[in-house]
Amino acid sequence: LSSKLQETFKKLKGKGKISEKDLKEAMREVKLALLEADVNYKVVKEFISSVKDKCLGANVLESLTPGQQVIKIVNDELTTLMGTSESKLNFSDTGITVVMMVGLQGAGKTTMCGKLALNMRKKNKKPLLVACDIYRPAAIKQLQVVGSQIDIPVFSMGDKVKAVDIAKAGVAHAKDQGYNFVIIDTAGRLHIDDDLMGELKDIKAEVKPSEILLVVDSMTGQDAVNVAETFNNEIDVTGVVLTKLDGDTRGGAALSIRHITNKPIKFAGMGEKMNDLEVFHPDRMASRILGMGDVLSLIEKAQQSIDEKEAKQLTDRMMNNDFNFEDYLTAMDQMKKLGPLKKVMEMMPGAGGKELEGLDLEASEKQLDKTKAIIQSMTLKERRNPSLVASSAQRKKRIANGSGSSIQEVNKLIKGFEMMRKSMKQIKGLQKNAKKGLFGK
Ligand code: GDP
Ligand code: MG
Numbered sequence: 001l002s003s004k005l006q007e008t009f010k011k012l013k014g015k016g017k018i019s020e021k022d023l024k025e026a027m028r029e030v031k032l033a034l035l036e037a038d039v040n041y042k043v044v045k046e047f048i049s050s051v052k053d054k055c056l057g058a059n060v061l062e063s064l065t066p067g068q069q070v071i072k073i074v075n076d077e078l079t080t081l082m083g084t085s086e087s088k089l090n091f092s093d094t095g096i097t098v099v100m101m102v103g104l105q106g107a108g109k110t111t112m113c114g115k116l117a118l119n120m121r122k123k124n125k126k127p128l129l130v131a132c133d134i135y136r137p138a139a140i141k142q143l144q145v146v147g148s149q150i151d152i153p154v155f156s157m158g159d160k161v162k163a164v165d166i167a168k169a170g171v172a173h174a175k176d177q178g179y180n181f182v183i184i185d186t187a188g189r190l191h192i193d194d195d196l197m198g199e200l201k202d203i204k205a206e207v208k209p210s211e212i213l214l215v216v217d218s219m220t221g222q223d224a225v226n227v228a229e230t231f232n233n234e235i236d237v238t239g240v241v242l243t244k245l246d247g248d249t250r251g252g253a254a255l256s257i258r259h260i261t262n263k264p265i266k267f268a269g270m271g272e273k274m275n276d277l278e279v280f281h282p283d284r285m286a287s288r289i290l291g292m293g294d295v296l297s298l299i300e301k302a303q304q305s306i307d308e309k310e311a312k313q314l315t316d317r318m319m320n321n322d323f324n325f326e327d328y329l330t331a332m333d334q335m336k337k338l339g340p341l342k343k344v345m346e347m348m349p350g351a352g353g354k355e356l357e358g359l360d361l362e363a364s365e366k367q368l369d370k371t372k373a374i375i376q377s378m379t380l381k382e383r384r385n386p387s388l389v390a391s392s393a394q395r396k397k398r399i400a401n402g403s404g405s406s407i408q409e410v411n412k413l414i415k416g417f418e419m420m421r422k423s424m425k426q427i428k429g430l431q432k433n434a435k436k437g438l439f440g441k
Contacts, residue, residue, distance in 0.1 A: 018058050018066050026070035027052065030290070037252035037289045038221035043259045051077045071290070078286035082254060087264035087280070090238065092210045096174055097125075098182045100207070102200055102235065103215035104227060105136065105188035108243035108269050112215055113185045114146035115269070115277035120181045121152065128179035130170030131156035132163040132203065133187040143185050150274050153179075163187065164202040171207050184209070192227065197234045204235055212237045213266065216257060218245050224253035225260055232261040242280065243269030250291050254280075323421060325375045325383040332372055370405060374413050377402035386421075390414050 027048060034044045051074055060069045091097045099116065101109045110133070117127040129147050131154055133139035140156050147154040155170040167184050174182045186203065189196045204212065214237040216224050231237055240261065242254055245268050254265055265280040375383060377399045382388050389395050389410075400410045 018055050018060055018069060020056070022066035023052065023055050023070060026055075026067045026074075029067075030071065030074050033291050034252065034255070034289065037250035037255075037291055039252035039289065040222060040225045040256040040260075043225075043256045046259070047077075047081070047255075075286050075290055078255065078289060079283045082258050082282035082285055083264050083280075087239065087266050089266065090210045096171065096180050096182060097211075098171060098184065098207050098209040099211045099213060100184045100186060100200070100203060100209045101213055101215055101241075102186050102231060102237065103188055103241075104192070104217075105190050107188060107215040107217045108241075109133075109188060109215045110139070110142055110146060110185050111272065112213070112241055112243065112267070112269060112277075113143065113183045114150055114152070114274050116267070117147075117152045117181075117183055118150045118274050119277050121150075125181040126179045127152055127181040127183060128170065128174045128177075129154045130167060130182060130184045132166050132170075132184050134159035134161070134163055134166070135187045139185075139187070146274070163199050164206050167203045168206050182207075192230050197230075200235050211239060211266075213239050213241050214261075214263070215241045215243060215269075216253060218242045218251050218253050219247055219249045221249070221253060222256075225256045228257040229260050232263060237261070237263055239264050239266040241265070241267045241269065246270045246276070251285060251288050254285050255289055324386055325378060325389075325417070326380075328417065329372065329375050329383070332368060370403075370409065371413055373403040374399060374405055374410055386414070386417060390418070 031044060031048055034047070035041065039047075054077065055070050055073050058069065058073060060066050089097075089099075101113050101116075103109050113129055117129055120127045129143055129152060131140045131143045133143070140159065144154045144156070155166075155173050157166045157169060163186065170184065171182055174180070184203065184207070186200060187196065212235060214228060214231050216228060218224075220227070228240070240257055240263055242251065242257075242265055245251060257263075258265060265282075265285075268278045268280045270276045270278050378389065382395065382399075389399065396407055396410045396414075400407045403410075
C-alpha cells in the first residue's frame with residue numbers, strides 16, 4: 001500500500017509554473033504520440049509550435065505534475081482544433097435537402113449513405129437514396145441491398161445514363177414523390193483523377209447540394225491528407241465523415257484533415273451495420289489521438305476528488321511522526337475516490353493490458369478492503385495510539401474477531417504500519433541533516 005500512497009502524493013507535487021525543461025520533456029512525449037497516431041508530420045510540427053507558447057508559463061494546478069498539466073493543455077488545444085462542439089448538418093430551407101457523398105473507392109460512402117438515411121428517418125425526414133455510382137460493378141445493387149435492409153427506397157437508372165443526369169432525375173423524383181432528404185451515392189476511384197472530379201463538379205452544379213460530405217477511411221493515415229486536400233480544393237466540401245473508427249487506428253487522420261481543410265468533421269463511422277452512425281465528438285477524438293490511455297480522465301478525477309488541504313495535513317502528520325491508523329484510513333479513502341484500482345491502473349499511460357497481467361489487482365483491492373475493515377474494528381483511542389494495539393494480544397484478538405480476519409493479518413497490518421512510520425522518520429532525519437549541511441551543498 002505504501003507505494004500506492006506515494007503515487008497519490010506524487011500527484012500533489014505540481015506547483016508554480018511550467019518550466020522550459022518540463023515542457024521539453026512533455027512535448028517529446030506528445031510529439032511521439034501524435035506521430036504514432038499517424039498524424040501528418042507537417043501538421044505535428046505546426047501544432048507543437050503553436051501549443052508551446054500556450055504551455056510556457058501556464059500555472060500548474062496543485063493536483064497535477066507539470067507533465068500532466070502540459071498534456072491537459074495539449075488535449076484542450078486538440079479538442080478546440082477539431083471543433084469544440086459537434087457540428088450539425090445543414091438543411092435546405094426550400095424543402096428538399098440534398099446531400100452528396102464523395103470520396104475514394106472503399107472509403108465507406110455507400111455504407112454511410114444508408115446510415116445517414118436511417119438516422120434522418122428517425123428524425124422524421126423522408127429520405128431517398130440515389131445511385132450515381134455507375135462504374136463499380138454491382139455498386140447499384142449494393143445500394144439497393146443497403147436500402148432494403150433499412151426499408152428506404154433507392155432511385156436508380158442503371159449504369160448507361162450519365163451520373164449527373166441520374167442525380168438530376170433523382171431530385172425531381174423526390175420532389176414528385178414527397179421525399180425531403182436526398183442522399184446521392186457517387187462513384188469513387190482508387191486514386192483521384194480528373195474525370196471523377198469533373199463528374200462530381202457537374203453533379204454539384206446541377207443539384208446544388210446543402211452538404212457535400214467527404215468520406216475518409218480513418219485507417220488510411222498519411223494518405224488521407226492528400227486526398228482531403230485535393231477533394232476540398234476541387235469541389236469545396238462542406239464537411240468530413242471519418243469511417244472505420246471501430247478499428248484500432250488512433251485516428252490521426254482526423255487531426256490532419258481538419259488542419260488541412262479547415263472543414264468540420266460531422267460524422268463518425270463506427271461499424272458496418274446500419275445503426276453505427278455517430279456524431280463526431282472532438283473531445284473523445286482528441287484523447288484517442290493522444291492515446292495517453294485515459295490519463296486525462298484520471299487527471300480530471302484526481303482534481304475533483306483529492307481534497308488538497310486534507311492531503312497536505314496528512315503529509316505533515318506523516319512527517320511529524322504522529323501519523324496514526326485514523327490517518328491511514330483517510331489516505332485509503334482518498335485512494336478509493338480515484339475509483340477501482342483496476343480502472344485507475346488502466347488509465348495510466350503505458351499501462352495497457354499486458355502490463356497489468358502480472359498484477360493481481362483484485363487481490364490488492366481485497367487487501368485494501370481488509371485493511372480498512374481491521375482499522376474500523378479498532379476503537380478511536382486505538383486508532384490514534386497505534387502502540388496500544390501493538391502491545392496487547394487481547395486487543396489484537398478482539399480486532400481480528402470484529403473484522404473477520406486472523407490475528408496474523410492484524411499483526412501484518414501493524415508491522416507494515418510500523419515500517420512505514422520508520423521510513424518516514426528516516427526521511428525526516430535526512431531532511432534535517434540536509435538543512436544542517438551535513439550532506440554538503
Ligand atoms: P464505398 O466504396 O466508398 O462506397 O465504400 P463502401 O460503403 O462500399 O464500404 C467499403 C467497405 O468498408 C465495406 O466492406 C463496408 O462494410 C466497410 N465499412 C464502411 N464503413 C465502415 C465502418 O465504419 N467500419 C467498418 N469496420 N467497416 C466499414
Ligand atoms: Mg460505393
